[in-house]
Amino acid sequence: TWGITEANLASVQYQINSGEFKPLAKSLSGTVKILKSTFTSSGTYTVTFVVKDAVGLSAKKSVPIYIDVDAPVMQSVTVSPNTGENSPSKDTSPTISWSVKACGDVAKVEYSLDGGTYKTAGSAENGSYTLPDKSVVTAGKHTIAVRAIDKAGNVGPPKSAVYWLD
Numbered sequence: 001t002w003g004i005t006e007a008n009l010a011s012v013q014y015q016i017n018s019g020e021f022k023p024l025a026k027s028l029s030g031t032v033k034i035l036k037s038t039f040t041s042s043g044t045y046t047v048t049f050v051v052k053d054a055v056g057l058s059a060k061k062s063v064p065i066y067i068d069v070d071a072p073v074m075q076s077v078t079v080s081p082n083t084g085e086n087s088p089s090k091d092t093s094p095t096i097s098w099s100v101k102a103c104g105d106v107a108k109v110e111y112s113l114d115g116g117t118y119k120t121a122g123s124a125e126n127g128s129y130t131l132p133d134k135s136v137v138t139a140g141k142h143t144i145a146v147r148a149i150d151k152a153g154n155v156g157p158p159k160s161a162v163y164w165l166d
Contacts, residue, residue, distance in 0.1 A: 008054040072148035088164035
């Protein structure tokens with residue numbers, strides 16, 4: 001976001017790090033929306049604004065911004081009770097437990113049962129959640145996928161655990 005007090009404004013431009021200057025609307029104030037795809041890696045970037053007036057005088061202001069493009073990584077997922085094809089459970093509301101690689105910015109953890117819609121399970125890097133009663137009702141093998149989403153909106157790849165119901 002920028003604000004300018006120059007009455008004879010000729011141009012406003014911005015630059016990311018040492019990239020090409022790009023024009024902005026010739027306005028005394030505004031907001032720049034930079035696509036996330038502009039950034040190739042997480043880190044601190046410098047955005048520089050340059051304004052010029054009608055007689056050629058210019059002013060420059062730089063600001064650092066931090067960009068997060070890295071998705072959280074699910075390290076492990078387990079389901080309880082522990083089951084197998086030869087030892088299924090009658091419990092229709094198993095508990096999932098997870099561990100996300102430490103990143104400090106997990107916004108939420110979601111689960112999906114047998115490829116269904118993802119639902120919120122929690123927001124901790126390490127946690128557990130008991131599925132609502134009668135979530136699993138069909139006998140046989142069920143897959144529970146768990147993924148993490150960080151505060152920047154990056155969605156990590158899911159990790160799955162298998163649950164067998166009798």
